[in-house]
Amino acid sequence: MFFKNYRTVIFVGALVVAAIVLLSYSLTRNSGACIVKNLVLEAAAPVQKVFISLVEGVENAWKRYIYLVGLTEENRHLKKEISGLQTELMLYKEGYLESQRLQKLLSLQNEYPFKFIAARVIGREQAALLKSLWIDKGSSSGLASGMAVIAQPGVVGRLTDVSFHTSRVLLLSDENSNVDVLVQRTRAHGIARGAGARGCTVRYISKIDDVKPGDLIMTSGLSNIFPKGLLVGRVSSVDHGDVGLFLQIRVIPFVNFSTLEEILVVAAEQRVAFQGKKPVK
């Protein structure tokens, strides 16, 4: 009866006693190791593994997420940087090419003892009837109609229309263009006339003159427009023909008119004595 009434209290008391005995035993033996403890540890190990793997899974997922977020941000940043660098590179390249062109012009300026006015090409006209360039300098810069225009390595044409700040350059290849020239090797004189896409033809050279393909054609200086010794082009073909007194000579100009960006205008009024001793390649 007593046990039935106080069963719970007795049981809890037994638990307390068990705990104290366990503590005393552990202290007197000075060792915490026992079979029950080992069993508990054995049972706890898989649970611990599960928790650890869960934690690691979450941690890895989070790290991966953070990594991906960082990667996206880095990617965006790098793309922006690449775009900026490409723009910068393009500017540098453009500057480099411009400096090379200007260097060529400068070398040309040094080769000839003339006063040159540099100008930038601002437009092109490649129509069937008219082949010309527009440049950004005009009478305000000292330009006048009829002045010779050159670029590395030779003649471009001459100024035909000059306004205050703009001028038109009649190209050597235009059919209205006529330039007094001579064959460098034989000193035979002729007139180079524009032939459109085919370059130009040299007329009025007698059939008895010796002209061969590959001969260099240069300005004679007789027209009083182009100074003597400027390169015009190279003979591509010579046709003796059955009739007529003159040779049919085709010339390919040295200057590529479609890629011109800067030119030099020969300021005729400031021309000084030209020796014409420039070695021609």
Add this chain to the structure above:
Amino acid sequence: MIYYALLPFAAIGLVVLQTTLADIFFSGRLTLELSLIAVIYAGFRMDLLPGGMLAFMMGFVFDCVSAGPVLGLFTSIYLLMFLLSFFVSLRIAAGKMYLIALFSLFCALVESLTLWLFFYYVYDIDRIDSILNVFVPQILLVGVLSVGFFSVLRKWEGLMYGKTVQSRQRTGAGGFPTKA
């Protein structure tokens, strides 16, 4: 009977969980004593026999898994805490959260003091330097966590049983219960 069969596994799960969480949040410097809060909860909510078994089991598993070389130390302390909670629950209601927090703080303080005295007198180890770094944060942590723990388990009780299980005797209206 199922309760007693599952109790050791539940105790192992809880102790391992608190060890893992403590490792994550405090790098193992502090112990996240969810087991102590569970014992206090058992003191307030459960009868002597199942609650006493729970306290014994929690303490024993804690001793085995993470308490160190002295087997039975936390078993005794948890049983003491359970009995203390049980007797206190006869006078105060578990619904008042500030009382729960205060009582949990008190229990954690008693536990820390017991540990300190035990190590001081038995092993001659003075852990006075750990008071600010370890004991105080741990006591505060138990006080704060107990509120959440009690709230969650009360809601769970409500979902499972439709009402909370604290009897009239446990709210100060009755005497000492003798039956499980």
